[in-house]
Amino acid sequence: MSMHEIPWREGLLAERRGDAMAYEAFLRDFAASMRRIVAMRLRRLRLTADEAEDVVQEVLIAVHARRAEWDAGRPLVPWLNAIARYKTIDAVRRLRRQARGRVDLSEEEWSAIFVAEESGREHHAMDVESLIVVLPPGQQAAVRAVAIEGASHREAADRLGTTEGALRVTLHRSLKRLMAAVRQGDGQ
Amino acid sequence: MTRHAAGGRSPGTxxxxxxxxxxxxxAASRGPPRNLVFAGFVAAALGASVLVVLAMIGARADLPAIAGSWILLFKVTGMLLLAVGGLRLVRAAxxxxxxxxxxSALAPAAVFLALSAVLDRSGVPPAGARPLLSALLCLGGITLAALPALGLTxxxxxxxxxxxxxxxxxxAGLLAGAIGALAYTLACVNDGAAFVALWYPLAVLTVAGIGAALGPRALAW
Known part of the structure; x- marks a missing residue:
């Protein structure tokens, strides 16, 4: 039997009595446990911390929504495990689909933003430099390597000591941030 | 990237x-008890299958005469055992x-049907009284009768x-197939145990295959 069985069972039974404090304690404890499992099991999928946290939240919501269906005469932990497994697989499938769309899109978006302009390379580089100051250093380095120095994703990843996939994600993040910055600038 | 590092709590969470x-x-636990609702669905599935069989093929002419005989009882018992096994599996799933x-859920039905086939003295060949036609009618009839039951399950x-x-x-397909087969016993005129032990389970497996194909989409939540 899992060491969580007794405290978690008490937490869910307390919920049925309307004890929000005990239920909140259970949810926190369960979330912490899920966070560790997701981090451990899904490490090779290279989920970002935000994505891993999304998975944890989806499991929490699923358990919360179905909590009345747990039969108190049965062990709780296997019940939670089955739901967590289902929702995690579901979330990972969705994240994979998103990642595919994200990688497909980013190349075109990048070329549209940085290469379309036929102005001189110096001018172009200055524009980019002035734009990317809003980015954290890691993202700046990635953008500089790809957009200014024209390195391929592979080369840039090697130079920055990361993987191609991680670099693409970083580029995507910076793009999102840059677009947000531009939009904000327009609004003012 | 590590805005909230491993072990750290996310403000969103x-x-x-x-x-x-x-x-x-x-928690929303209004309405009738869960087991009662489930039993209602199974009863409705059986009702729907019987309706399909009666509308599509009709009861066999001598049904009242054989109603209490082993000829019918054998088929009903075999399919009931199969349905009970399916029911246990569905509940667990x-x-x-x-x-x-x-x-262990399917063993009783399998043993019963296998023994009946071995001890079969009816003289009806396993392929049925009118080979091919009997078998096709049985496969098609059970599968069609099981489809509404599959939806309800x-x-x-x-x-x-x-x-x-x-x-x-x-x-779900196993249960629905067994329910469809149970309904089909009203129409089936092939009384050989070997025939039943061969074609009924094949039809049930067909429905189980349909269920397995539909499951991932139909049951996602």
Missing amino acids: DELVRRLAREAGH MTPGTEPHPI LLAMRRGIPTRLGRAGLY
Whole structure:
């Protein structure tokens, strides 16, 4: 039997009595446990911390929504495990689909933003430099390597000591941030 | 990237936990008991299958005469055993943390049908009184009769918490197939045990295959 069985069972039974404090304690404890499992099991999928946290939240919501269906005469932990497994697989499938769309899109978006302009390379580089100051250093380095120095994703990843996939994600993040910055600038 | 490093709490999750905790004691458990609703779905599935068989083929002419005889009782017993096994599997598949045991659930029906086939003295060949036609009619009739039952079984399972959807769909198909076959006994004129032991389970497996294919989409939540 899992060491969580007794405290978690008490937490869910307390919920049925309307004890929000005990239920909140259970949810926190369960979330912490899920966070560790997701981090451990899904490490090779290279989920970002935000994505891993999304998975944890989806499991929490699923358990919360179905909590009345747990039969108190049965062990709780296997019940939670089955739901967590289902929702995690579901979330990972969705994240994979998103990642595919994200990688497909980013190349075109990048070329549209940085290469379309036929102005001189110096001018172009200055524009980019002035734009990317809003980015954290890691993202700046990635953008500089790809957009200014024209390195391929592979080369840039090697130079920055990361993987191609991680670099693409970083580029995507910076793009999102840059677009947000531009939009904000327009609004003012 | 490591805005909240491993082990650290996310502010979003904290907020979510607080919001969920405020709903303590308000779980939606209104309405009739779950088991009663499930039983209602199974009864409706049997009713629907019987209606399909009666509308499509009609009861066999001598049904009143054989109603209490072993000829009919044998088929009904075999399919009832199969349905009970399917029922056990379906119940397990819609309850998280409960392992379905297909071998022990299906063993009674399998043993009963196999023994009956071995001891068969009816003289009807396994391929039926009119080979091919009998078999095709049996396969098609049971499958068609089982389709509405499959729909209702999947609906009933959606009210539970299936977590392995392909497998859950397969078991739904097994149950629906057994229900369809049970209904088909009203119309089936092939009384050989070997025929029944061969073609009925094949038809049930066909429906189980359909269920397994539909499961991942029909049961997702």
